[in-house]
Amino acid sequence: MASLKDMRVRIASTKATQKITKAMQMVAASRLRRAQQAAEAARPYADKMSAVISNIAGAAAGSPGAPALLAGTGKDQVHLLLVCTGERGLSGAFNSSIVRLARDRAQALMAQGKEVKFFCVGRKGYEQLRRLFDKQIVEHLDLRSVRQLGFVNAEDIARKVLARFENGEFDVCTLFYAQFKSVIAQIPTAQQIIPLVVEAKAANTPVTSYEYEPEEDELLSGLLPRNIAVQIFRALLENNASFYGAQMSSMDNATRNAGEMIRKQTQIYNRTRQAQITKELIEIISGAEAV
Numbered sequence: 001m002a003s004l005k006d007m008r009v010r011i012a013s014t015k016a017t018q019k020i021t022k023a024m025q026m027v028a029a030s031r032l033r034r035a036q037q038a039a040e041a042a043r044p045y046a047d048k049m050s051a052v053i054s055n056i057a058g059a060a061a062g063s064p065g066a067p068a069l070l071a072g073t074g075k076d077q078v079h080l081l082l083v084c085t086g087e088r089g090l091s092g093a094f095n096s097s098i099v100r101l102a103r104d105r106a107q108a109l110m111a112q113g114k115e116v117k118f119f120c121v122g123r124k125g126y127e128q129l130r131r132l133f134d135k136q137i138v139e140h141l142d143l144r145s146v147r148q149l150g151f152v153n154a155e156d157i158a159r160k161v162l163a164r165f166e167n168g169e170f171d172v173c174t175l176f177y178a179q180f181k182s183v184i185a186q187i188p189t190a191q192q193i194i195p196l197v198v199e200a201k202a203a204n205t206p207v208t209s210y211e212y213e214p215e216e217d218e219l220l221s222g223l224l225p226r227n228i229a230v231q232i233f234r235a236l237l238e239n240n241a242s243f244y245g246a247q248m249s250s251m252d253n254a255t256r257n258a259g260e261m262i263r264k265q266t267q268i269y270n271r272t273r274q275a276q277i278t279k280e281l282i283e284i285i286s287g288a289e290a291v
Contacts, residue, residue: 004276007269011262018258024090025251032183032244038149039180039234039241046234053227056219057198069224072195073171078115080138080170081106082161082193084177084235085125086243087144092253094178094186094246095124098239101188102176106133117170121157121236138164149240154233161232162225165194177235178242183249186242191235193228 002010057070083102085095102125106116118137120126126140139160146153161173173194178186 004269004273007265007272011265011269014258014262014265018255018262021251021254021258025248025255028244028248028251032241032248035237035241035244036180039237042234042237046230049223049227049230053196053220053223054198056223057196067220067224068165069194069228070196070198070220073168075171076114078117078170078172079106079109080117080119080161080164080173080194082119082157082173082175082232083121083125083129084175084232084239085120085122085128086239087123087142088243089124090250091243091246092250094243095122096128097186097188098176098178099125099128101190103129103132105174105176105190106136119157119161119164122239138169149233149236151229151233154236155229157232158225158229161194161228170194175231175235177239179238180241180245183245186246189235189238191231193231196224196227 081102083098085098089095102118106118109116116133116136118129118133120129120137120140121143123142123144126137130137141157141160143149143153164170165173172192175191175193177189177191179189181187
C-alpha cells in the first residue's frame with residue numbers, strides 16, 4: 001500500500017492536472033466562438049458558389065470544350081485523397097474520425113484495384129496515415145505556423161492540387177474534413193472536388209434559362225479553380241471550429257474525471273490516515289497496559 005506521503009503527492013499531481021485541463025477548456029471556449037462565426041459565415045458563400053457553378057455546368061457538361069475540372073480525365077483509376085486534420089491533439093476523436101473516414105475510403109478503392117494517393121493537411125492526420133500509407137503520401141502541408149487561417153492558405157493548397165491534376169497525377173480528388181455542428185458533434189465529411197459533381201435537379205424544379213457572356217466553357221475555366229479554393233477554405237474553417245469544439249468537450253470531460261479521481265484519492269487517503277492513527281493509539285494503549 002502506498003504511504004501517506006505518496007498519496008499526498010498523487011492528489012497534488014491530479015489537482016495540478018485538473019487546473020491545466022480547466023485552463024485549456026477555457027481557452028478553447030474563448031477561441032471557439034470566433035472560429036464558429038468564421039465557419040458559419042463561409043457556408044453561404046461556398047454553397048451559393050457551388051449552386052451557380054452547377055447551374056452553368058449543367059449546360060456545358062456535355063460539350064466537347066468542357067474544362068477537365070468538370071468533365072474529368074475520362075478515367076477513374078487514380079484517386080487523390082485530400083485529408084485535412086488538426087495540428088494538435090487533446091481533442092477527443094476529432095482527428096481520428098477524419099482519418100478513419102479517409103482510411104476506409106482508401107481501402108475500399110484499393111480493393112477495387114484503384115490507385116490511391118494522399119495529400120495531408122495537418123500534422124495529426126499525417127502522423128496517423130503514414131503508419132499505413134507512408135509510400136502513398138505525395139505531399140504534407142503543415143499549418144502550425146499559421147496564427148489565423150486566411151483564404152491565401154486555401155489558395156496555396158488549391159494551386160498544389162491543381163498542378164498535380166494538370167500533370168496527370170490523378171483522376172479524382174476527394175476532400176476530407178469535419179463539419180462543425182455543435183460542441184459535441186463534428187461530422188466527418190467526404191466531398192469530391194475534382195471533377196465537380198453536378199447535382200441533378202428534381203423533376204418538378206422549374207428550369208431557368210440564362211444567356212452568358214462569355215460562353216459557359218470560358219466562365220467555368222475561371223470559376224472552377226476558384227471554387228476548389230473556396231471549398232478547401234470552407235473545410236479549413238469547419239475543421240478549425242470542430243477542433244476547438246472537440247477540445248472544449250474533451251477538456252471538460254478530463255476536468256470532471258480529474259475531480260472524480262481527486263475525490264476518490266482523498267477518500268482513500270483519509271481512510272488510510274485514520275487507520276494509521278487508530279493503530280498508533282492501540283499500540284500506545286497496549287504499551288501503557290503492559291507497564
